[in-house]
Amino acid sequence: MASLDDFLGHFDMLFDDDRNRAYAAAIRSAAEELRRAKPSQPLRALDLGSGSGLLGLLCWQTGLFEQVVLIEACPPLAEAARENIRRNGAERCCSVWEGHSFELLHGEKAKDTSFDLCVSELLDAVLIGEGVLPTLRHAATSRSFNPGPELIPRRAQVFGRVFRSKALWERHRGAFEDSSLVRLPEDVIRCPGLHAAEHVHLGPFLETGLLEFVSEPFEVFDFDFAAVTALPSCGRRVALHVPLMPGEAHGVALWFEAELFGSVRISTSPGQPLREHWRQAALCFRTPVVVGSEPLELEAHHDDDAVWISLPRRSRQKLQPGRPPTCSCGLHAATSRRRLGALGAEGAWTLQLPEAEKGFGALVLGDGPNLAIRLARHGYNPVVSVGPGMLNSNIIQKFAASNGMQEVLKAALLVGDIVPEGEETKRKHRRIDVRSVQKRQTDESEADSFEDLEDFQWASLAESLEAFDVSWAAFSDFWYEAAAEDWRFHHYAIFAQSLHALHTTGLKVLAPPCSWTLHAAAFESEWLARRLRPIPNDLDPWQGIDLRALNALHAGQPKSGFSADVFPLVSTKMLRIVSHSAEVLQLPCRWESRLEDWQSIELSVQRPAHGVLLWIQPKALAAATDIKLYDALTASDKATSLLRHERFGVALLDEADGVTCATVRVRARLLPGFELEVDAKGSSSAGQ
Structure with missing residues (x-):
């Protein structure tokens, strides 16, 4: 079964009540206007990119369309749309055409069909990122759109507003609070970064004082x-002159306002209710801009996929569409914005670092330069970064050069070689299949747990490391890619799996027996619980339309819990912690069969709870800058802003349990491969 993450955006859209009401009103207004204009003609509607079918079924619900066609290219969603049509008894009117509109509207099916209304929701945070322009442009050339149908939405504007926010700028550029600790390479500083805007909730940054606007809103496109x-398709390029408050500016926030039909409009501006599928967008300048009394001159660009903003470099007498900037240094392309923002947050992940004992080198099991450079400054030599990211070795070598550590700082390649090569490691690349090594030393079920790491040549790496005349100590850092957007248990799991893979080769690596602990606290948040649960039996939010066929794509709660960004919810008081926090489980670096035994705790709750938040914490908070996550979750001041770098695990209670529970029992255990299994149950009295 597909994971919930694959279709979570569709659940998010369906739970956006304001969006649903606006589309329902626009569709009814358009249908009534079409009926008045064509009183005796049969009307046909098209839902372009239908998902599970809500908009098409809203067309059917008006009773004014003889035929409604829903086009959906994703097979599971197309099947959900068919089942929803059946559930609502709309088979005589509605049908699903599975495939891409680029082919279907020019194919045999559509040759004798013309549509009076085309409704779609192909909009993202910067309006055009989901392909609304090429999709409608291509549809407009088909016979089905001749003459052109009424469109919902009819038109839309992208708005911008210049902001001052060091926190957002650091998420886009990468920065270190103490530049004497880690120096950025020159090509990272000069790099234009990514043109793609970050989709982010700006409200929490405003609430916590991390962002302020320094201009009034202005129309961009x-x-x-x-x-x-x-x-x-190459888009447009326009000049903008934006009056600003004097001082520093870091970037431009973007959102859209769309006219669905007539007076029915929707907006994604920062003042709107929290939406997960439509956030705002943020674009940051390469360097902060200092503005005086003169307006700031900007250039706005768009193509078929993106909107971006730049500072003018040449005369704008003949503005032509430009190419978007691309990352030239590798760091911005390889690193999520959340990870970039956390790069300089010393102590957010690691313990206070010990000084190296004589003859010790360090293995950093994870991508990224921060921890590796800190270890080198603490006397470890060599320091080898062992990360699966494709660009890790390139980035590590750049940071080594900019910090004068070319002889100390090294990176491991997937094939097990270490670069840059020293005299002790010069040899031909080897191609040893790590799976054959694991099969000799572990049973088959345990080997399967390393599926995500099996491409790494651990035996070859062990041979490379043994060429150094040092003892090895292991440390962990963030990971660039998928895990950088997951909650931190998954970082720990990758560390433990990697360490285990090295141990199976016979390499001796020193690692602490238990560096982290799993913690939990009960929370109340109807918004988060509703978002993560399947569609309920109450159909009122969907105008009485039954959309529960989409629940077949809801894979249920993962064993390790959902992963959630709670910073927007905590800062806007949409999530409250309703219990103390407690340690649930110690997380070791070596596998033992006893870890499969359940460990449990009880949390006393002061008010109804919807579930528990899960996080991992260093076992000893030794550094003053270490983040005490429970304090950040319960703070009413700027401490909450520390959550912006984090994601949390979420284990939901059964809906009935949360209403009356006095205690929440949390159980957790580790499975082979360092997989976490956790559950939470409410009880009306303690000890039950």
């Missing part, structure tokens, strides 16, 4: 979807 064929 206006899109008339009925005239989309007049927009070239």
Whole structure:
């Protein structure tokens, strides 16, 4: 079964009540206007990119369309749409065309069908990132759109507002609070970074004082979807003159306002209710801009996929569409914005570092330069970064050069070689299949648990490390790729799995027996619980339409819990902690069969709870800058802003349990491969 993450955006859209009401009102208004204009003609509607079918079924619900066609390219969603049509008894009117509209609207199915209304929701945080322009442009050239149908949405505007926010700028550029500790390479500083805007909730940054606007809102682009064929695929480029408050500016926030039909509009501006599928967007300048009394001159660009902002470099007498900037240094391309923002947060992940004993080298099991450079400054030599990221070795070598550590700082390649090569490691690349090594030393079920790491040549790496005349100590850091957007248990699991893989080769690596602990606290948040649960039996939010076929794509709660960004919820008081925190489980670096035994705790709750938040914490908070996550979750001041770098595990209670429970029992255990299994149950009295 597909994971919930694959379809979570569709659940998010369906739980956006304001969006659903706006589309329902726009569709009914358009249908009634079409009926008045064509009183005796049969009306046909098209839902372009239908998902599980809500908009198409809203067309059917008006009773004014003889035929409603839903086009959906994703097979599981197309099947959910068919089942929802059946559930609502709409088979005589509605049908699903599975495939891409680029092919279907020019194919045999559509040759005798013309549509009076085309409704779609192909909009993202910067309006056009989901392909609304090429999709409508291509549809407009088909016979089904001749003459052109009414469109929902009809048109939309992208708005911008210049902001001052060091916190957001650091998420885009990467920065270190103590530049004497880690110096950025020059090509990272000069790199234009990524043109793609970060989709982010700006409200929490405003609430916690991490962002302030220094201009009034201004229109960036206006899109008339009925005239989309007049927009070239290379896009447009316009000059903007924006009056600002004097001082420093770090970037531009973007959002859209869309006219669905008539007076029905929707907006994603920062003042709107929290939406997970439509956030705002943030674009940051390469360097902060200092502004005086003169307006700030900007250039806005868009193509078929993105909107971006730049500072003008040449005369703008003949503005032509430009190419978006691309990352040239590798760091911005390889690293999530959340990870970049946390790069300089010393102590957020690691314990206070011990000084190296004589003859010790360090293995950093994870991508990234921060911890590796700190270890080198603490006397470890060599320091080898062992990360699966494709660009890790390139980035490590750049940081080594900019910090004068070329002889100390090294990186391991997937094939097990270490770069840059020293005299002790010069040899031919080897191709040893790590799976054959694991099969000799572990049973088959345990070997399967290393599926995500099996491409790494651990035996070859062990041979490379043994060429150094040192003892090895292991440390952990963040990971660039998928795990950087997950909660921290998964970072620990990768560390433990990697360490175990090295031990199976016979390499002796010193690691603490238990560096981290799993903690839990009960929370109340109807918004988060609703978002993560399947569609309920109450159909009122969907105008009485039954959409529960989508629940077949809800894989249920993962064993290790959902992963959630709670910073927006805590800062806007949409999530409250309703219990103390407690240690649930110690997380070792070596596998023992006893870890499969359940460990449990009880949390007393002061008010109804919806579930528990889970996080891992260093076993000893030795550094003053270490983040005490429970304090950040319960703070009412700027301490909450520390959560912006974090994600948390979430284990939900059964809906009935949370209403009356006095205690919450949390159980957790580790499975082979260092997989976490956790559950939470409410009880009306303690000890039950």
